[in-house]
Amino acid sequence: MDSKGLEMKGISMVFPGVKALDGVDFSVKKGEVHALIGANGAGKSTLMKVLSGVYQNTAGEIFIDEQKIEIHNPMDAKKNGIVIVYQEVDTALIPHLSVAENIMMDYLIGELKGIFIDWKMIQREASETMKKLGLDIDVNKLVSELTLSEKQMVLIGRAVFHKADYLILDEPTAPLSVEETDRLFEIVETVKNRGVSVIFISHRLDEIFKICERITVLRDGQLVGNYLTANETIDTIVEKMLGRKLESTFPKHEVEIGGKIFEVRNLNGEGGVNDVNIHINAGEIVGISGLVGAGKTELVKLLFGATRRHSGEVVLNGKSVAPKNPAAAVKDGLALVPEERRREGVIVQESIETNSTLPTLKKYCNGPFMNAGMLRESALKTIRTVGIKAPSEKQLVSKLSGGNQQKVALGKWIISDAEVFLFDEPTKGVDVGSKAEIYKLIGGLVEKKKGVLYATCEFSEILGLTDRVYVMYNGTIAAELVTKNTNEEELLLYSTGGGRDE
Amino acid sequence: MNKLKDMFVFTDSKGKFDIFGFLYRYGTIVVTILAIIYFSVSVENWFTFGNMTNIFRSVSIVCLIALAMTMSLTVDGFDLSTAATASFAAVIAAKVMILWELHPAFAILLPILVGCSIGLINSFLIIKLGISDMLTTLSMMFVITGVSITFQQGSAIYNYMPMLKGGVAPGLMSEGFKAIGQHEFLEIPIPIFIMLAIATIVHIFLNRTKHGRFLYMTGGNEEAARLSGIPTKKYRTLAYVLSGGIAAIAGVVLCARLGSGEVDSAGPYLMDAVAAAYIGYSVLGAGKPNAFGTLLGALLVGILMNGLVMMSFPYYSQNIVKGIVLILGLGLTYYKKKG
Numbered sequence: 001m002d003s004k005g006l007e008m009k010g011i012s013m014v015f016p017g018v019k020a021l022d023g024v025d026f027s028v029k030k031g032e033v034h035a036l037i038g039a040n041g042a043g044k045s046t047l048m049k050v051l052s053g054v055y056q057n058t059a060g061e062i063f064i065d066e067q068k069i070e071i072h073n074p075m076d077a078k079k080n081g082i083v084i085v086y087q088e089v090d091t092a093l094i095p096h097l098s099v100a101e102n103i104m105m106d107y108l109i110g111e112l113k114g115i116f117i118d119w120k121m122i123q124r125e126a127s128e129t130m131k132k133l134g135l136d137i138d139v140n141k142l143v144s145e146l147t148l149s150e151k152q153m154v155l156i157g158r159a160v161f162h163k164a165d166y167l168i169l170d171e172p173t174a175p176l177s178v179e180e181t182d183r184l185f186e187i188v189e190t191v192k193n194r195g196v197s198v199i200f201i202s203h204r205l206d207e208i209f210k211i212c213e214r215i216t217v218l219r220d221g222q223l224v225g226n227y228l229t230a231n232e233t234i235d236t237i238v239e240k241m242l243g244r245k246l247e248s249t250f251p252k253h254e255v256e257i258g259g260k261i262f263e264v265r266n267l268n269g270e271g272g273v274n275d276v277n278i279h280i281n282a283g284e285i286v287g288i289s290g291l292v293g294a295g296k297t298e299l300v301k302l303l304f305g306a307t308r309r310h311s312g313e314v315v316l317n318g319k320s321v322a323p324k325n326p327a328a329a330v331k332d333g334l335a336l337v338p339e340e341r342r343r344e345g346v347i348v349q350e351s352i353e354t355n356s357t358l359p360t361l362k363k364y365c366n367g368p369f370m371n372a373g374m375l376r377e378s379a380l381k382t383i384r385t386v387g388i389k390a391p392s393e394k395q396l397v398s399k400l401s402g403g404n405q406q407k408v409a410l411g412k413w414i415i416s417d418a419e420v421f422l423f424d425e426p427t428k429g430v431d432v433g434s435k436a437e438i439y440k441l442i443g444g445l446v447e448k449k450k451g452v453l454y455a456t457c458e459f460s461e462i463l464g465l466t467d468r469v470y471v472m473y474n475g476t477i478a479a480e481l482v483t484k485n486t487n488e489e490e491l492l493l494y495s496t497g498g499g500r501d502e
Numbered sequence: 503m504n505k506l507k508d509m510f511v512f513t514d515s516k517g518k519f520d521i522f523g524f525l526y527r528y529g530t531i532v533v534t535i536l537a538i539i540y541f542s543v544s545v546e547n548w549f550t551f552g553n554m555t556n557i558f559r560s561v562s563i564v565c566l567i568a569l570a571m572t573m574s575l576t577v578d579g580f581d582l583s584t585a586a587t588a589s590f591a592a593v594i595a596a597k598v599m600i601l602w603e604l605h606p607a608f609a610i611l612l613p614i615l616v617g618c619s620i621g622l623i624n625s626f627l628i629i630k631l632g633i634s635d636m637l638t639t640l641s642m643m644f645v646i647t648g649v650s651i652t653f654q655q656g657s658a659i660y661n662y663m664p665m666l667k668g669g670v671a672p673g674l675m676s677e678g679f680k681a682i683g684q685h686e687f688l689e690i691p692i693p694i695f696i697m698l699a700i701a702t703i704v705h706i707f708l709n710r711t712k713h714g715r716f717l718y719m720t721g722g723n724e725e726a727a728r729l730s731g732i733p734t735k736k737y738r739t740l741a742y743v744l745s746g747g748i749a750a751i752a753g754v755v756l757c758a759r760l761g762s763g764e765v766d767s768a769g770p771y772l773m774d775a776v777a778a779a780y781i782g783y784s785v786l787g788a789g790k791p792n793a794f795g796t797l798l799g800a801l802l803v804g805i806l807m808n809g810l811v812m813m814s815f816p817y818y819s820q821n822i823v824k825g826i827v828l829i830l831g832l833g834l835t836y837y838k839k840k841g
Contacts (some may be wrong), residue, residue: 306729330731338729347723349789358719358730361712368711412730 005029011060020046022221033198035208038218052084053077081165089151095144100126103158129161149180168199203291205234205496234498250464255446258282262420267312271298272475280451287466288455291495295475296455300422304336305329335418339425345409348398353379356412386411403434420451459488527787534802541809561804562693564771566752568778568796573745575791577738578721579635583642584749585772587617590650591753596659596763603673617750621743660762683759705793781831
């Protein structure tokens with residue numbers, strides 16, 4: 001193809017304290033499907049947000065067909081035929097309007113002259129657009145009645161209607177089932193044959209190899225290179241994505257691993273958790289690895305009874321437990337430090353004392369009455385144990401730093417009598433110093449012969465902290481590995497759906 | 503020592519007096535004291551024992567309904583059906599004695615039982631069906647008011663009331679029952695004791711027991727509370743059941759005071775109760791529903807209304823004052839939350 005298409009040259013983007021993009025070059029030819037990949041934080045989303053006008057680049061130029069263009073806001077991007085479809089499709093659609101109205105939204109908002117709307121025309125145009133894509137969604141349906149994948153189709157339809165030349169799909173397949181994904185790929189193919197370039201962001205390398213012609217790899221805000229898919233394999237791309245040696249900040253904990261204390265058999269449940277079999281031994285840290293959207297959070301929530309279980313068996317200390325809700329799970333001896341700290345982990349408008357004593361409140365009560373002295377004593381002990389930096393135990397959690405808030409969320413469980421601790425991304429958004437302290441606290445738990453399940457998308461944490469690891473892909477366990485015999489390449493391979501046919 | 507400093511010295515980072523912080527904590531109390539001083543000086547015979555007990559008695563029903571509402575507010579809910587529940591309870595109490603001729607104890611127990619059941623239905627609709635609390639309890643308010651009036655066949659129930667079939671009502675409202683609303687102990691009306699007792703019990707329940715704390719945590723962040731192992735649905739149910747129960751107590755006291763079961767007798771108290779509960783948020787900088795604040799909120803409204811009446815302030819303009827006091831109280835609370 002001779003058409004030059006879209007080019008970004010020397011794009012840099014600086015956030016306070018972080019250089020998110022550093023002189024990145026990126027180009028897409030007319031009518032090609034181009035993958036943009038990199039680990040979390042590599043700068044993929046930032047680059048696409050620069051292209052779609054959400055961020056202002058601090059340096060660099062953008063060309064379309066060798067003409068320099070200026071993109072200062074999302075409207076500029078749209079004018080130049082650049083449209084982005086985010087993973088959170090619901091933010092871009094109005095649920096109580098019809099499919100037709102949503103497809104024609106930009107027309108209704110911006111281009112419509114006069115006061116009256118020609119509804120017949122709207123319906124006709126919208127259904128023609130859907131036909132072009134080979135879709136049979138009734139355009140008179142309300143968007144709120146659609147499935148998630150249909151909503152994506154509507155957004156792609158909107159882009160096609162507005163004659164987008166460059167369609168950016170940001171992790172479109174993460175929430176989709178296999179059939180829905182196949183359908184999406186068919187549509188990508190149709191769109192491509194109409195001369196539209198598709199930029200495809202995904203963590204799933206097997207998909208990328210299925211539909212993309214070229215791959216651009218980013219790492220730590222820099223361009224690694226761009227490659228023809230035909231010349232690469234999943235393994236070589238994984239190497240390019242990582243390309244760095246891992247340094248260890250993990251404290252060593254030498255614990256004799258005991259017998260099985262927790263076992264899950266054939267677990268299925270809400271959130272796409274599908275036939276999961278895992279077990280945890282006493283004194284063992286078991287990792288749940290996998291990319292964002294692999295189902296790690298869904299799995300730990302299901303284990304804790306926070307979401308609905310469809311089938312399967314959970315055994316704790318030889319006793320069959322089936323927590324219907326978190327309250328039952330706590331009674332059974334489970335503890336969960338959830339991912340969304342401020343929304344789920346702590347109650348920010350309350351004090352450290354109130355938060356840290358919440359799961360164990362019964363211990364500090366005489367009958368129904370709380371004992372203020374015991375509460376205070378317990379809170380002070382927790383503050384000392386987990387190392388919270390605060391002037392007093394009455395300090396509101398909202399006034400603490402992220403790391404200290406997380407220590408409260410951890411501390412409230414560490415003092416409990418739970419047998420098995422579930423951690424979901426406990427170091428997310430936590431500074432380096434606090435991270436090391438959190439690792440140490442978890443090490444302290446296994447020394448007491450507790451079982452720990454540690455879900456994270458950071459491979460370095462899996463390799464540094466755990467004894468054994470389950471890799472999740474698409475809601476199920478793709479592999480079970482012994483940590484000391486594995487490496488980042490292997491984890492990434494299984495996380496991206498590779499190695500399944502071997 | 504540090505704690506004392508936190509409580510009594512209001513200085514900002516530059517060492518200046520922090521007027522906002524002071525108002526946030528003591529604003530409502532200061533306004534109440536100022537109102538008392540103002541009326542004492544400008545209205546003759548205002549600050550007398552007789553008038554004070556008069557104010558307390560006049561707010562007792564409002565305060566009880568507001569305390570009922572406070573229960574639902576703790577779980578971040580809202581119960582508009584409280585006043586209707588109180589009216590219904592009053593009618594049931596009257597009917598139990600006057601028409602059914604049952605023991606007066608049933609005139610207390612049965613209404614409370616019905617009140618709790620209404621709370622149970624509310625919580626079912628809110629938690630299981632997921633209708634918003636405001637709309638559920640609004641609908642329930644209509645239903646109960648209608649049921650109540652149907653139940654009493656459209657008229658008040660009172661001693662010697664003429665019957666449709668001829669003759670008069672067979673039973674009498676017992677004197678002992680009426681004492682709940684009409685008698686005095688040490689020259690202080692009984693309803694005041696009931697109000698103070700319930701307020702104290704609610705205060706202790708909310709602040710000193712684990713159940714109270716679980717209610718607040720459920721209201722503060724239901725998901726975080728649930729993931730901490732609190733059975734949040736049970737506690738939300740409990741809040742509405744207690745709300746219905748306390749509202750029924752208000753109805754029983756009202757029935758005893760009126761000596762009859764009137765049509766929608768507690769209806770007019772609804773909005774004052776809402777105001778009292780919300781003014782209560784700002785008392786002592788609590789920033790959340792609390793029994794002491796609700797009590798003070800009800801008293802503040804009562805003092806203002808009583809003083810204004812005695813100053814011959816037109817009754818139709820009193821709502822202006824109520825509204826402004828509510829805005830000031832809420833303004834302090836929400837401005838602080840934003841900051």
